[in-house]
Structure formats: C-alpha cells, structure tokens
Amino acid sequence: MDSGQASGQPAGQVAVQARSGLVIVDKPQGWTSHDVVGRLRRLAGTRKVGHAGTLDPMATGVLVVGINRATRLLTYIVGAAKTYTATIRLGQSTVTDDAEGAVLTETIAAAVTGEAIRQAAAALTGEISQVPSSVSAIKINGERSYARVRSGETVQLQARPVTVHRFDIHDIHRVRGGRLLDVDVTVECSSGTYVRALARDLGSALGVGGHLTALRRTRVGPFGIEAAATLEELASDLRVLDLDDAARVLFPVRELDAAEALDLSHGRRIGAGEPAAAGAPPAAAFAPDGRLVALLQNRGSEARPLLVFAPGQEAQR
Numbered sequence: 001m002d003s004g005q006a007s008g009q010p011a012g013q014v015a016v017q018a019r020s021g022l023v024i025v026d027k028p029q030g031w032t033s034h035d036v037v038g039r040l041r042r043l044a045g046t047r048k049v050g051h052a053g054t055l056d057p058m059a060t061g062v063l064v065v066g067i068n069r070a071t072r073l074l075t076y077i078v079g080a081a082k083t084y085t086a087t088i089r090l091g092q093s094t095v096t097d098d099a100e101g102a103v104l105t106e107t108i109a110a111a112v113t114g115e116a117i118r119q120a121a122a123a124l125t126g127e128i129s130q131v132p133s134s135v136s137a138i139k140i141n142g143e144r145s146y147a148r149v150r151s152g153e154t155v156q157l158q159a160r161p162v163t164v165h166r167f168d169i170h171d172i173h174r175v176r177g178g179r180l181l182d183v184d185v186t187v188e189c190s191s192g193t194y195v196r197a198l199a200r201d202l203g204s205a206l207g208v209g210g211h212l213t214a215l216r217r218t219r220v221g222p223f224g225i226e227a228a229a230t231l232e233e234l235a236s237d238l239r240v241l242d243l244d245d246a247a248r249v250l251f252p253v254r255e256l257d258a259a260e261a262l263d264l265s266h267g268r269r270i271g272a273g274e275p276a277a278a279g280a281p282p283a284a285a286f287a288p289d290g291r292l293v294a295l296l297q298n299r300g301s302e303a304r305p306l307l308v309f310a311p312g313q314e315a316q317r
Contacts (some may be wrong), residue, residue: 017044017045017046017068018043018044018045018046018067018068018238018240019067019068019240019242019243020067020068020069020070020242020243021066021067021068021070021240021241021242021243021245021246022064022065022066022067022070022073022223022240022241022243022246023040023044023064023065023066023067023229023234023238023239023240023241024062024063024064024065024223024227024228024229024239024241025040025062025063025064025065025228025229025230025231025234026060026061026062026063026225026228026229026230027055027059027060027061027062027063027217028060028230028231029057029058029059029060030057030058031057031231032057033051033053033054033055033063036051036063036065036231037049037050037051037065039231040065040067040234043234043235043238044067044068044238044240046067046068048067048068048071049065049066049067049071050065050066050071050074051063051064051065051066051074052064052065052066052074052075052077052078052080052220053077053078053082053191053220055217056098056196056215057100058098058099058100058212058214058215059215059216059217060215060216060217061084061215061216061217061218061225061228062217062218062219062220062223062224062225062228063217063220063228064077064220064221064223067240068243069243069309070243070246072307072309073243073246073247073250076250076251076281076282076295077220077221077250078191079191080191080220080221080222081165081188081189081190081191081219081221082188082189082190082191082193082217082219082220082221083166083186083187083188083189083217083218083219084186084187084188084189084195084215084216084217084218085184085185085186085215085216085218086184086185086186086187086195086199086212086214086215086216087182087183087184087185087212087213087214088182088183088185088198088199088202088203088210088211088212088213089175089180089181089182089183089199089210089211089212089213090109090112090117090180090181090182090183090202090203090206090208090209090210091106091107091108091109091176091179091180091181091203091208091209091210092105092106092107092180092203092209092210092211093105093200093203093204093209093210093211094211096133096196096211097133097194097196097197097199097200097211097212098133098196098199098211098212098213098215099211099212099213099214101211104209105209106209107207107208107209108179108208109179109180109181109206109208110174110178110179112181112206112208114169114172116206117169117172117181117183117202117206118169120202120205120206121167121168121169121185121202122167123205124164124167124198124201124202124205125164125165125166125167126163126164127161127162127163128161128162128163128164129159129160129161129162130159130160130161130162130193130194130197130198130201131156131157131158131159131160131197132157132160132194132197133194133196133197133200160192162189162190162192162193163189163190163193164187164188164189164190164193164198165188165189165190166186166187166188166189167185167186167187167198168185168186168187169183169184169185170183170184170185170186171183171184172184182213183202188219195212195215196211196212196215199211199212221250222249222250223249243292243309244286244290244291244292247284247286247292247295248284248286250281250284251281251282251283251284251295252280252281252283252284253283253284253286254273254274254283254284254285254286254296254303255285255286255288256270256285256286256287256288256293257288258287258288260285261285261287261288261293264285264293264294264296264305264308265293265294265308265310267305267308268305269302269303269304269305270296270302270303271301271302271303272298272299272300272301272302272303273296273298273303275298282295282296282297282306283295283296283297283303284296285303285305291309292309293308293309293310294306294307294308294309295307
C-alpha cells in the first residue's frame with residue numbers, strides 16, 4: 001500500500017484507505033491512463049486500483065477506475081459500448097492517425113462536400129472490419145505495436161470485426177484557407193473500435209486522408225461524463241460509487257434468501273434464477289442485507305458463481 005501524503009491533501013494529513021467501489025474520472029489531456037491510476041492510488045490510500053479501457057494521452061473524458069475489491073468488476077466493464085465526441089481533420093494523414101504524429105500526406109480537401117462526408121461515414125457504420133491504428137497497444141509477439149512503430153518498424157495489423165452503432169456528422173469547418181476540413185462527430189461503438197482508425201478510413205474513403213485532432217469519451221456503458229469528476233475535484237472529495245451500488249448499475253440483479261447467500265459465499269452453486277438470454281451478462285446476487293455476494297451465471301438448472309464477494313466482510317482491500 002502507498003503511504004504518505006495524498007496529492008491535494010493538507011500538509012501532514014495521510015490518506016485514509018478508500019472503500020471498495022468505482023471512481024468515474026474525467027481524464028485530463030496529456031495524462032496516460034496509468035498516470036490516472038497512480039494518482040488514484042495515492043488519493044485512495046491503496047495500490048489495488050485499476051482502470052477499464054485505456055484512453056490515449058491526447059484524449060479526455062470518462063475513465064472508469066476500480067478501487068480494492070471493485071477491480072474485480074473491471075473485466076466486465078472493458079467490453080461495454082463507448083461513446084465519443086471527436087474532431088477529424090480531412091486533408092492530412094499522419095503516422096499515428098492523430099495529431100501527435102508527423103504528417104504523411106497533405107491533399108487539398110476544399111472540394112469535399114458535406115454530403116460526401118456523411119455518405120462515407122454511413123459506410124463506416126454498422127458491423128465493419130477495421131484495421132487498428134499501428135500505434136495501438138495491441139501486442140505482436142509480446143511487444144506493443146506502438147513500441148515497434150516508435151523503433152522505426154513498419155507495422156500492419158490484421159483487420160478485426162467491430163461495430164459502429166453511430167457515426168454522426170455535426171459541424172464542418174474550413175481551416176487553412178479552406179484547404180483542410182475539420183469535422184465534428186459523435187461516435188458510439190463497440191469495445192475494441194479505434195476512433196483514430198475511423199478518422200483515417202474516413203479520409204481515405206474521400207481520397208484526401210484524415211486524422212484525429214480531438215477526442216473525448218463521454219460514456220462507458222452506463223457511466224456518462226455527467227457522473228465524472230476531475231482529478232482536482234477528486235483530490236478534495238474522493239467520490240466512490242460503492243461496490244454494491246456499482247454492481248446494481250452494471251448487472252441484472254438477483255435477490256437471495258439467507259440460505260442462498262450462505263451457499264454462494266462459500267462458492268457453492270444454487271438453483272437457477274430467471275432464464276437469461278444468450279450472451280446476457282451475469283447477474284449480481286445480493287444478500288438480504290443488501291450486500292453483494294457474487295456474480296452468477298445460469299448453467300442449466302443451477303446458477304454458478306463466477307466471482308464471490310462474501311457478504312458482511314470488507315475482505316482484502
């Protein structure tokens with residue numbers, strides 16, 4: 001566990017270990033997701049902190065952080081759908097598909113119409129096959145793709161299926177005397193979708209190249225930007241969504257009787273609850289006192305515990 005003074009606290013005041021739960025952070029630009037985790041470790045007084053879904057340093061917005069036992073929920077949040085607002089610059093392609101990389105090509109985009117942009121965005125909506133940006137964190141033979149690119153290697157990643165639920169075009173601004181176009185968009189997509197790659201592919205489809213100049217994540221699953229707090233706000237008031245409340249937001253709920261709660265707390269199976277649709281998330285099972293006991297999944301006539309959180313115990317933090 002980290003010890004000592006937490007950032008943003010009065011001198012001489014030592015951080016008190018936070019309870020288990022989720023913190024919805026509004027990540028600032030220029031910070032890595034790992035930087036945010038480090039800050040939250042100090043603020044929460046524990047090393048048991050993790051995040052659900054990396055945001056690039058250039059990006060801002062919703063980063064879901066788990067503290068103590070709630071880190072066990074993060075694997076179920078990583079796969080949630082996400083929503084972004086972004087600005088795409090048409091007329092330039094870059095090494096990184098965003099504004100942090102060197103410009104590769106520049107083409108006058110003055111003749112590109114709003115209707116052409118909307119048609120190209122529509123073609124990138126739905127279930128598509130996307131080649132991730134070469135500077136993504138995807139591993140190739142154990143090494144991150146971005147590390148290979150930075151060492152001078154040319155990397156070509158394999159296309160993968162993703163779903164773009166929404167690719168809405170809002171405002172279109174002419175910049176550099178009309179040579180380039182800045183396009184404000186909203187993207188709602190499945191986990192694993194790269195908005196940088198959408199910017200690249202939109203520019204490629206229009207024949208002028210494109211890259212991302214701004215990115216803000218406004219939603220991860222049920223957690224929107226309105227629930228997020230800045231690091232400065234969290235330094236003075238660490239807002240933690242309690243583990244029990246977080247589970248009720250994230251999963252279907254099953255209320256247990258005392259005998260079921262006892263069996264589950266010892267890892268034993270119980271009778272199946274209401275039938276769940278194929279591919280449905282597990283259910284969060286709660287003891288009569290309202291404590292989260294386990295995450296459950298029906299298997300035939302039984303419900304199997306996937307994760308067990310013993311009721312009435314804070315357990316290991």
